[in-house]
Amino acid sequence: MKNLLILGAGTAGTMMANHLTKKLPKQEWQITIVDQHETHYYQPGFLFLPFDIYTEDQVKKDGTKFIPKSVEYIQKKIELIQPEANCVQLEGGEQVNYDLLIIATGSTIAPEEIEGMDGPMWHKNIFDFYTYEGAKALRDKLREWEGGKLVVHVTEMPIKCPVAPLEFAFLADSYFKNKGMRDKVEITYVTPLDGAFTKPRAAKALDYLLEEKDIKEVTSFNIERVDYENNKIIDYADVEVEYDLLVTVPTNMGDSVIERSGIGDDLNFVSTNKGSLQSKEYENVFVIGDATNLPTSKAGSVAHFEAEILTENILRYIKGEQLEEAFDGHANCFVETGNGKALLIDFNYVHEPVEGTFPIPGIGPLRLLKESKANHLGKLAFRWVYWNMLLKGVPIPFVSAKMNEKGKKLETVNT
Amino acid sequence: MKKIIAQKEIDVNEEGYLLDFNQWSKEIGEALAAENDITMTDRHWEVIDYLHDKHQKEEPLSIRGIKKSGVLNVKEFYSLFPGGPLKKSTLIAGIPKPKSCI
Numbered sequence: 001m002k003n004l005l006i007l008g009a010g011t012a013g014t015m016m017a018n019h020l021t022k023k024l025p026k027q028e029w030q031i032t033i034v035d036q037h038e039t040h041y042y043q044p045g046f047l048f049l050p051f052d053i054y055t056e057d058q059v060k061k062d063g064t065k066f067i068p069k070s071v072e073y074i075q076k077k078i079e080l081i082q083p084e085a086n087c088v089q090l091e092g093g094e095q096v097n098y099d100l101l102i103i104a105t106g107s108t109i110a111p112e113e114i115e116g117m118d119g120p121m122w123h124k125n126i127f128d129f130y131t132y133e134g135a136k137a138l139r140d141k142l143r144e145w146e147g148g149k150l151v152v153h154v155t156e157m158p159i160k161c162p163v164a165p166l167e168f169a170f171l172a173d174s175y176f177k178n179k180g181m182r183d184k185v186e187i188t189y190v191t192p193l194d195g196a197f198t199k200p201r202a203a204k205a206l207d208y209l210l211e212e213k214d215i216k217e218v219t220s221f222n223i224e225r226v227d228y229e230n231n232k233i234i235d236y237a238d239v240e241v242e243y244d245l246l247v248t249v250p251t252n253m254g255d256s257v258i259e260r261s262g263i264g265d266d267l268n269f270v271s272t273n274k275g276s277l278q279s280k281e282y283e284n285v286f287v288i289g290d291a292t293n294l295p296t297s298k299a300g301s302v303a304h305f306e307a308e309i310l311t312e313n314i315l316r317y318i319k320g321e322q323l324e325e326a327f328d329g330h331a332n333c334f335v336e337t338g339n340g341k342a343l344l345i346d347f348n349y350v351h352e353p354v355e356g357t358f359p360i361p362g363i364g365p366l367r368l369l370k371e372s373k374a375n376h377l378g379k380l381a382f383r384w385v386y387w388n389m390l391l392k393g394v395p396i397p398f399v400s401a402k403m404n405e406k407g408k409k410l411e412t413v414n415t
Numbered sequence: 416m417k418k419i420i421a422q423k424e425i426d427v428n429e430e431g432y433l434l435d436f437n438q439w440s441k442e443i444g445e446a447l448a449a450e451n452d453i454t455m456t457d458r459h460w461e462v463i464d465y466l467h468d469k470h471q472k473e474e475p476l477s478i479r480g481i482k483k484s485g486v487l488n489v490k491e492f493y494s495l496f497p498g499g500p501l502k503k504s505t506l507i508a509g510i511p512k513p514k515s516c517i
């Protein structure tokens with residue numbers, strides 16, 4: 001019997017367990033998956049929780065329900081990965097040996113990277129919404145907040161779902177309008193980038209929306225520290241931005257097990273072949289989802305596209321065939337713009353986000369890079385798709401792993 | 416786009432970044448710095464050497480990288496290249512503007 005071990009039962013790990021259990025011969029391969037938590041969080045829902053759009057129960061479920069019965073599930077913290085010895089150490093001294101390893105440990109926030117961020121005011125008037133605890137604490141704060149300066153801030157790139165902080169600013173605008181207190185709130189969006197988004201084409205569309213919603217923008221802001229005593233963030237050029245309520249996306253890093261095991265970069269991301277998803281250092285180790293160092297967005301949709309390609313490559317690897325460098329960096333995300341509308345962006349390693357229709361060329365029903373109500377419904381439907389199709393590895397109609405170039409106005413990225 | 420600088424013709428993109436590092440020389444770096452109101456000192460060149468080294472190894476450049484570089488701290492980086500230090504220093508070094516992000 002051979003062992004295939006999956007580290008992390010989040011979006012990517014759960015999908016891989018579901019794909020592989022259908023493809024690998026059961027008499028030859030045992031699949032095992034390890035995660036520290038029993039709860040599986042729907043992270044895209046963390047954007048809606050602070051505004052009372054989703055309830056707590058809508059963003060979390062018992063994760064083991066999504067793991068196929070034939071897969072062995074171990075609920076423990078992973079202490080150390082030892083790729084030279086083909087084994088993994090779990091908390092409490094348990095050792096698991098493997099023939100093939102998939103690393104899907106995701107990324108988490110690291111507020112301790114910035115002086116003053118997770119100090120005494122953390123979750124008092126400085127919040128994140130990238131964790132369940134942060135999003136919930138922020139919801140409670142917003143329910144009673146009487147207004148003032150709201151600063152929505154991105155610490156440094158890359159972050160998962162890079163549009164989420166911008167969506168947060170848009171939703172905040174709607175939220176306060178609906179509460180009849182928009183005039184009491186000043187919203188400022190602070191980013192280390194040159195513009196609202198990482199891709200210039202989408203940034204143009206998004207800058208316009210910021211203006212329309214009267215959200216101020218501070219760009220090229222590289223934060224040095226949070227002065228929590230005087231309620232301001234300060235950057236290396238000594239630019240200061242004052243806040244009454246700071247909603248920040250702290251530095252995103254891979255899990256500390258990657259650092260302990262010495263297999264990651266400065267931000268604990270694992271060096272991965274961008275087409276095949278094989279680790280660059282160990283041929284029987286594969287990496288998927290937010291844990292990779294790939295130059296594409298860290299998003300559930302990306303993990304979904306990667307999972308299809310990785311499944312094929314693992315089958316090839318097992319048969320001793322050459323891997324295919326098939327992943328094109330395809331990312332696809334809904335951008336919630338408030339007032340019941342959203343826009344949709346679609347891009348890959350070489351193409352900028354484009355205008356057009358999705359998923360069926362020329363028909364849609366969703367429109368790329370344009371605000372619409374249909375896109376908003378698409379975003380809300382994504383939660384159902386996530387729990388019922390995505391995690392279980394059920395193919396989503398019309399949406400392929402590789403970006404479809406038809407029905408789109410394409411523009412190649414300048415490098 | 417073509418641009419004449421320090422009596423040499425170079426190819427640059429719309430933002431003024433060199434398209435071909437082989438066309439770069441210290442004189443061109445000096446002249447590009449002057450256009451950005453920066454007078455190069457030994458300390459500036461040490462930073463440019465570091466950037467070239469990173470570029471050659473195809474290691475991405477970032478503010479975080481500067482923090483860990485051991486060459487200089489971020490405050491000094493800002494004081495040597497005021498405004499956008501990564502943007503300005505890479506322009507002077509004749510290498511592409513870092514894509515800090517995805």
Ligand SMILES: Cc1cc2nc3c(=O)[nH]c(=O)nc-3n(C[C@H](O)[C@H](O)[C@H](O)COP(=O)(O)OP(=O)(O)OC[C@H]3O[C@@H](n4cnc5c(N)ncnc54)[C@H](O)[C@@H]3O)c2cc1C
Nearest residue numbers: 008010011012036043044078106161255289290299300301
């Ligand atoms: C606010 C927000 C909004 C988002 N919106 C969207 C969106 O609209 N669309 C979209 O596509 N994506 C969105 N995303 C991103 C998406 O949620 C992630 O990209 C996706 O979950 C990544 O999947 P993953 O499996 O790589 O990591 P995760 O799902 O985070 O899973 C990693 C798992 O590994 C486990 N783990 C890690 N280290 C250890 C250890 N040492 N021991 C044991 N277990 C460990 C963790 O417990 C976790 O369960 C959003 C994310 C956030 C935070």
